[in-house]
Amino acid sequence: MTKADRDRADARNKAGGTAKSNMLDRDVATKAVLDNMARLKALRLAREAAAPPQAPAAPKKARANPKKSAEKAPALGEWLAGQQSGGRRT
Numbered sequence: 001m002t003k004a005d006r007d008r009a010d011a012r013n014k015a016g017g018t019a020k021s022n023m024l025d026r027d028v029a030t031k032a033v034l035d036n037m038a039r040l041k042a043l044r045l046a047r048e049a050a051a052p053p054q055a056p057a058a059p060k061k062a063r064a065n066p067k068k069s070a071e072k073a074p075a076l077g078e079w080l081a082g083q084q085s086g087g088r089r090t
Contacts, residue, residue, distance in 0.1 A: 073079070 074082070
């Protein structure tokens with residue numbers, strides 16, 4: 001076995017140990033995120049409980065001038081005929 005082979009084997013062994021520490025780091029980070037989410041949720045719920053209930057929003061008014069029937073688009077057949085006679089379809 002050459003020195004290069006031994007070095008490669010040592011590198012593989014060292015890399016195997018880091019996978020376990022990476023998993024532990026990920027677990028710690030996940031727990032920190034979950035703890036923070038739980039803390040923020042508790043704060044939000046406490047704030048909502050302390051605030052007086054809000055009245056529901058008033059419904060929006062309908063538009064004053066809906067489109068008139070005179071402004072309707074032409075029928076499909078008329079529109080297609082106009083497109084053909086206008087040189088759009090070649």
